[in-house]
Amino acid sequence: MIGEYMREFSDRLGRLGVQCVSEVSGATLTTFRSGGAVDLLVLPREESELAATLIAAHDCGVPHRVIGGGSNLLLPDAGYAGALIRLSRTGGIERKGRTLKVWAGVKSPVLASYAAGCGLSGAEFACGIPGTVGGMVRMNAGAFGQSVSDLLLAVTVLTSSGQVERLDPQDLDLGYHRASFPAGSVVLSAELRLVESDESAVRAGMRVMREKRSRTQPHAPSAGSVFRRVGETPAALYVERTGLKGTRIGGAELSPVHCNFIVNAGGATTEEYFALAERVRERVRALTGVTLEYEVERIC
Ligand SMILES: Cc1cc2nc3c(=O)[nH]c(=O)nc-3n(C[C@H](O)[C@H](O)[C@H](O)COP(=O)(O)OP(=O)(O)OC[C@H]3O[C@@H](n4cnc5c(N)ncnc54)[C@H](O)[C@@H]3O)c2cc1C
Incomplete structure (x- = not known):
């Protein structure tokens, strides 16, 4: 049941014309397809709606998180008592020569395909x-x-104090699957510099990548890689040594196709996912002394 503070929040968003949906299943918001009901899903269409949402959440004391495609996170089975803000409707790409300004809600494969259509290379990996x-x-x-x-x-980000700021890559301490943003800031858009190429060559490169993925990664629902690589060593090499490939806890299965993926083999919960991941971690630690770090994020 939505609490009083959530009602005040959603009424306020309603008055501002920001679309929201209550009691949304977490399974529909994440690619692993687990998680209980989220009190409120907010779908801002533009920057001003996002800013109004963040201010209202702050004023009403509503816990909130921004999500995108939910492909690197898992939601609690007991549900999320707060608001998830999804930017999927704030889409759009602008081109200036070799530079694309891409809004945060654009899906990564759409970016790759748009760049290909412009004969620009560099974003193929996003496909x-x-x-x-x-x-x-x-x-x-x-x-x-x-x-x-x-x-x-x-x-370009919206900071927690409601300012729009343009950040340089040097400000972000970028590393392997890691970036540091000011706390509470939301990515609004990114400017990407690509390389002139030929559309058919770019599309051919994308096809090769898709085929490789299709051959080497499971097709069942997942949240991508469970663990981060260790230095330059893929985490899968450590996981492989545990002999746990194919192990199941409830509906969560350590994929026989790629052992750094946990797939939802049917009705898996977030708890089952992490119970299995922890079993793998403990076995890797016992065998090698290495403690694997999570790549996926657990939302509490
Ligand atoms: C089958 C599969 C294959 C994958 N392959 C790869 C791969 O090859 N390489 C790779 O790097 N990853 C891969 N991933 C993981 C995942 O797709 C990426 O990390 C992806 O970029 C996450 O984007 P998302 O929109 O789904 O983010 P979400 O999972 O929704 O969110 C991830 C984090 O980003 C934050 N966030 C989301 N949007 C914003 C925003 N606008 N502003 C501020 N914070 C935000 C969220 O709060 C959360 O902390 C894969 C996942 C799957 C399921």
């Missing part, structure tokens, strides 16, 4: 990442030896 540009920038996502940081000219 198989099932998130949004906001999440991709926040995570400095990457694949096939490339990452967002290779392309990034600037990021």
Whole structure:
């Protein structure tokens, strides 16, 4: 049941014309498809609506998080008592020569395909990442030896105090699948510098990447890689040594296809996911002394 403070919040958003939906299943918001009901899903269409949402959440004392495609996070089985703000409707791409300004809600594969259509190369790796540009920038996502940081000219954020700021890549301490943003800031857009190429060559590169993914990664619902690589060593090499490939806890299965993926083999809960992940971690620690770090994020 939505509490009084949430009602005040959603009434206020209603008056401002910001779309929200109450009691949304977490399973529909994450690619692993687990998690209980989220009190309120807020869907701001533009910057001003996002700013109004953040101010209202602050004023009403409502716990809140921004999410994109939910492809790198898991929600609690007991539900999320607060508001999730999803920017998926704040889409749009503007081109100026070799530079694309991409809004946070644009899906990563849409960015890759748009760039290809312009005959621009560099964003091909995004074609198989099932998130949004906001999440991709926040995570400095990457694949096939490339990452967002290779392309990034600037990021525009809305700070926790409601200011729109343009940040340089140097401000973000970018590393392997890691970026540091000012606390509470939301990525609004990113400017990416690409390289002139030929559309058919770019599309051919994307096809190769998609085929490789399709061959080497599971097709069942997942949240991508469970653990971060250790130095330059893929986490899968450590997980492989545990012999736990194919192990199941409830509906969560350590994928036989790629052992750094936990898939939802049917009705898995977030607790089952982390019970399995912890079993793997403990076994890796016992065997090698290495403590694997999570790549996926657990929202509490
Ligand atoms: C099948 C599969 C394959 C994957 N392959 C890869 C891969 O090759 N490489 C890779 O790097 N990742 C991969 N991932 C993981 C994931 O897709 C990426 O990390 C992706 O960039 C996350 O984007 P998202 O929009 O889904 O973010 P979410 O999962 O929704 O959020 C991730 C984090 O970003 C924050 N966030 C989201 N949007 C914003 C915003 N606008 N402003 C501020 N913070 C925000 C959230 O609060 C959260 O902390 C894969 C996942 C799956 C399921």
